[in-house]
Amino acid sequence: MTRALVIRNVRAVGPRSIVDDATIVLEDGIVAEVSERSRPHGGAIDGRGSFALPGLVDSHSDGLEKEIHPRTSVTLDPRFALRSFEQRVRSAGILTVAHGVGFEDKPAYQRSVELAHRLCDTIDERRAEPRSLVDHRILFRTEARSADGLDALLPHLGRDHGVGPRPLLSFEDHTPGQGQYRDVAVYRSAIAADRLPPGTTIDDLVAEKVEAARAGQGLRDRNWARVCALAAAGSVRLLAHDCEDANEIAIAADGGAEVAEFPLGIEAASEARRRGMHVVMGAPNVLRGGSHSGNVAAEALVRAGLCTVLASDYLPASLLASAFALAERGACSLPEAVQLVSAGPADLLGLADRGRLEPGVRAEIVLVTLDGSLPTVRAVVGPEGPVP
Numbered sequence: 001m002t003r004a005l006v007i008r009n010v011r012a013v014g015p016r017s018i019v020d021d022a023t024i025v026l027e028d029g030i031v032a033e034v035s036e037r038s039r040p041h042g043g044a045i046d047g048r049g050s051f052a053l054p055g056l057v058d059s060h061s062d063g064l065e066k067e068i069h070p071r072t073s074v075t076l077d078p079r080f081a082l083r084s085f086e087q088r089v090r091s092a093g094i095l096t097v098a099h100g101v102g103f104e105d106k107p108a109y110q111r112s113v114e115l116a117h118r119l120c121d122t123i124d125e126r127r128a129e130p131r132s133l134v135d136h137r138i139l140f141r142t143e144a145r146s147a148d149g150l151d152a153l154l155p156h157l158g159r160d161h162g163v164g165p166r167p168l169l170s171f172e173d174h175t176p177g178q179g180q181y182r183d184v185a186v187y188r189s190a191i192a193a194d195r196l197p198p199g200t201t202i203d204d205l206v207a208e209k210v211e212a213a214r215a216g217q218g219l220r221d222r223n224w225a226r227v228c229a230l231a232a233a234g235s236v237r238l239l240a241h242d243c244e245d246a247n248e249i250a251i252a253a254d255g256g257a258e259v260a261e262f263p264l265g266i267e268a269a270s271e272a273r274r275r276g277m278h279v280v281m282g283a284p285n286v287l288r289g290g291s292h293s294g295n296v297a298a299e300a301l302v303r304a305g306l307c308t309v310l311a312s313d314y315l316p317a318s319l320l321a322s323a324f325a326l327a328e329r330g331a332c333s334l335p336e337a338v339q340l341v342s343a344g345p346a347d348l349l350g351l352a353d354r355g356r357l358e359p360g361v362r363a364e365i366v367l368v369t370l371d372g373s374l375p376t377v378r379a380v381v382g383p384e385g386p387v388p
Contacts (some may be wrong), residue, residue: 003028005381007365009036010047011037013054014357026363029200029383033359045366045386050378053338054357055095055364056319059168059280059345060101060139060261060311063088064119069110077169078115078122082136086126090133092316093366093377098137098168098349103149113152120156132290133382137168137349142227144173144220150227157235166255166350169236170261171227224255231256237350239280246271253277260346261311264295269306277349280309281342283318286325298322302331302340309344320368324375 004025012022023041025033047203048074067085076084079269084257094229102111120138127136128219129191140156141151157167231238239259242250249260249271260272261280269279281298282291290297301307312319317343327334367379 005386006041006044007047007052007367007381008044009043010038010304010367012052012272012357013335015339015343016335018051018335021047022052023271024357024365026365026381027365031357031359031361034357040224045272045281045379045381051370051375052357052366053093053320053366053368054342054355054361055092055094055380055382056341057088057345057349057351057355058094058312058316058319058341059098059309059348060170060313060318061089061097061258062097062314063312063316064099065110071244075110078118079125082122082126086136088132089316090380091377092312093320093368093380094134094312094316095364095380095382096135096137096349096351096354097316098139100139100141100143100170102143103153104141104143104146105149106143108304113149116152120159124159125383136335139168141170141172143340144171144223145175146223147219150223157230166234166237168228168239168349170223170239170241171257172241176263214232217227228255243268244271249275249277262295263301266296266300266304266306269296269301269304273306273308278308278344279306280311280345280348281307282313283310284313284315284323286310286322287318292318299326299329299331301325302337307340309348310340311345320366320377324373326372328373 006023008023010022010024012019012024014034019034019036021036021038024031046290056095064082064085067081068078070076097117101116103113103116105112115328124136124137125178132154140153166290227236227238230236237259238255238257239261240249240257241261243249243252243260244264244266246267249263253275254259257277259278259280260268262282263269263272263279272279279301281301283314285298298307298310309317311323323337324334326332328339354364363381364384365381366377368375369378
């Protein structure tokens with residue numbers, strides 16, 4: 001027996017245009033029809049003129065870490081934190097989320113290899129449950145100069161984490177003098193003085209980190225060679241993180257990277273797009289009107305046609321808000337902006353069955369109204385239907 005659901009009287013945001021007064025028919029968890037006129041239908045959901053968007057897709061979310069550690073001195077059980085964060089994500093219109101799991105021991109970020117293993121297991125368990133509110137994925141993260149992070153991560157690549165045959169692996173270097181922190185002053189300003197060990201100054205810590213980065217260059221080179229080998233073997237889809245310029249993009253692409261996450265300038269983004277790479281920028285960057293680290297503004301890359309994906313980074317609600325902000329500012333049309341938070345990240349994740357409001361894709365619909373210029377999610381419909 002066919003399970004059907006009809007949503008009428010909506011402004012359907014398609015890949016290229018907005019269909020006003022539209023009717024959307026969902027059958028057995030699939031979009032069956034998007035009509036250009038609303039029509040009476042018994043039992044239909046009346047969208048009352050709201051925007052109908054495809055379910056949003058988030059390719060890079062660190063929000064689960066913050067849910068586990070809502071305060072410096074507070075640690076919540078990962079199982080509870082994931083369910084709590086799941087509700088936050090769905091209420092923001094996100095129905096697919098890739099959780100960044102960092103395989104590194106980094107107390108300042110409350111990350112550890114032990115926690116990374118627990119998170120992978122917790123995410124796997126929740127994704128397998130039929131009443132999960134979103135589709136949970138994993139973005140594996142490895143720090144360039146971590147001595148044991150990559151070795152700890154490798155066994156997970158052979159497991160079914162719901163990420164397809166090529167799991168996402170982001171190679172990152174957050175040491176001062178590199179990438180996002182190539183300006184050491186920016187690194188210094190990000191240090192919380194109240195978290196320093198007794199008797200240690202910020203200058204002491206920065207000097208220690210700079211020296212450790214220099215001493216760890218050989219380890220970085222070895223780790224890079226290993227992830228390139230994984231990419232060449234088709235074992236991962238490699239993401240290059242915080243590339244500074246065209247040369248760094250070229251090195252990353254030649255090593256097998258297919259995605260440029262948070263490039264630091266237009267030069268790097270231009271080279272990435274020239275090479276056919278996805279370019280991911282942060283949605284909070286759009287809302288702030290620029291990078292918190294003094295790097296390129298995401299909106300500038302959108303205007304230049306150089307951004308293909310927006311990610312929430314640390315703030316789930318920023319995805320939807322950034323799409324409407326870009327359209328309001330004239331950086332692009334609303335359909336183009338919605339693509340950045342739906343079809344674009346779906347393509348990055350290798351998921352052709354979602355991220356678009358058109359027949360044949362998963363029945364994932366988000367109904368949105370504007371309160372002034374700010375979007376509000378009024379209802380979310382997933383393949384399982386509305387969730388009360």
